[in-house]
Amino acid sequence: MxxxxxxxxxxxxxxxxxxxxxxxxxxxxxxxxxxxxxxxxxxPHEGGALEAAAERMGVISHDQISSLPEASDDAPTxxxxxxxxxxxxxxxxxxxxxxxxxxxxxxxxxxxxxxxxxxxxxxxxxxxxxxxxxxxxxxxxxxxxxxxxxxxxxxxxxxxxxxxxxxxxxxxxxx
Missing domain, CATH: 2.40.50.870 (Protein of unknown function (DUF3299))
Structure with missing residues (x-):
């Protein structure tokens, strides 16, 4: 199908x-x-949720990575x-x-x-x-x-x- x-x-x-x-x-x-x-x-130059969250958090440690939102499989066009x-x-x-x-x-x-x-x-x-x-x-x-x-x-x-x-x-x- x-x-x-x-x-x-x-x-x-x-x-x-x-x-x-x-x-x-x-x-x-x-x-x-x-x-x-x-x-x-x-x-597109809108940026994604992952990048925005990383910017808000600044420099992050390894144990903070799990708190970031998952990157979308959807690639915007x-x-x-x-x-x-x-x-x-x-x-x-x-x-x-x-x-x-x-x-x-x-x-x-x-x-x-x-x-x-x-x-x-x-x-x-x-x-x-x-x-x-x-x-x-x-x-x-x-x-x-x-x-x-x-x-x-x-x-x-x-x-x-x-x-x-x-x-x-x-x-x-x-x-």
Whole structure:
């Protein structure tokens, strides 16, 4: 049942990202219209209960740690870039292949994310779909992904994902 719900959730989220892509594709875009993101941009700056409690308590001793609230499994996402054309660097964790290359992958902030346990939080993972298959060169080669960005609530066997990009371009990272 969960797999079926995951598929439904994934399709709905991808549909929203695809529709946003159609809107962007219909208007002329220039290179200066692309927002270059860093991974920290994907974390809302509201702070969480754990950080707030730690600030109130100041420096804490080891035996005080148990009195802190538990960190939430829920990684908040930001809507600041929904429907916008963005560019972000990262590493590829392939999900779907064609004979010509990878069409769906998770973009992760560092090498080995999602391969080792635990995976990064959902607000640090981006599901990338591309109509043009990516000739996959390996897990250790960084890439730039440019495309329409949106929030997504997806769950895969590897991790929960908080964002999605309908990729217009995937290219090797050149710092």
């Amino acid at each position: 969960r797999d079926k719900m995951t598929t439904v959730h994934t399709r709905r989220s991808l549909l929203g990202v695809s529709l946003a892509g159609l809107l962007v594709a219909a208007s002329p875009l220039r290179a200066e219209d692309v927002i270059e993101l860093e991974w920290d941009d994907l974390i 930001t809507d600041a870039y929904d429907g916008k054309l963005v560019r972000i660097p990262g590493f590829v964790v392939p999900l779907e292949y064609l004979s010509t290359g990878v069409t769906t992958f998770i973009l992760v902030p560092y090498v080995g994310a999602c391969i080792h346990v635990p995976p990064p939080p959902a607000n640090q993972l981006i599901l990338v779909t591309s109509e043009t298959p990516l000739e996959f060169s390996g897990l250790f080669e960084p890439v730039w992904v440019t495309g329409v960005f949106g929030r997504a609530a997806l769950s895969t066997d590897l991790a929960d994902i908080g964002y999605a990009i309908s990729a217009d371009k995937v290219e090797p990272y050149e710092g």
